Amino acid sequence: MMKRPHMLHPHRGxxxxxxxxxxxxxxxxxxxxxxxxxxxxxCSSRSVxxxxxxxxxxxxxxxxxxxxxxxxxxxxxxxxxxxxxxREEVAV
Numbered sequence: 001m002m003k004r005p006h007m008l009h010p011h012r013g014x015x016x017x018x019x020x021x022x023x024x025x026x027x028x029x030x031x032x033x034x035x036x037x038x039x040x041x042x043c044s045s046r047s048v049x050x051x052x053x054x055x056x057x058x059x060x061x062x063x064x065x066x067x068x069x070x071x072x073x074x075x076x077x078x079x080x081x082x083x084x085x086x087r088e089e090v091a092v
Contacts, residue, residue, distance in 0.1 A: 016050040031061070038073060058085045 028036055034045040037057075041048065051057035058077050060067045077083070 028071050029084050032071050037069050
């Protein structure tokens with residue numbers, strides 16, 4: 001199976017394309033950065049934080065100083081029509 005470039009990762013140098021085989025599901029890693037989520041939603045990273053703060057986006061996972069979203073959670077949320085996030089979705 002031939003690997004095909006999918007997208008440029010915002011944290012990689014220019015010209016270093018991700019492949020579908022590298023992370024699965026369209027080249028995105030399992031844990032998404034704010035830039036990854038913003039790219040999926042076609043909005044700014046600030047808008048992602050605003051949506052999360054307003055409870056309109058699933059809550060992120062906080063790993064020390066890092067903020068990440070589970071790719072599967074975001075994909076499911078989009079597939080369900082982007083409903084208001086339930087407070088029970090709060091992760092560690």
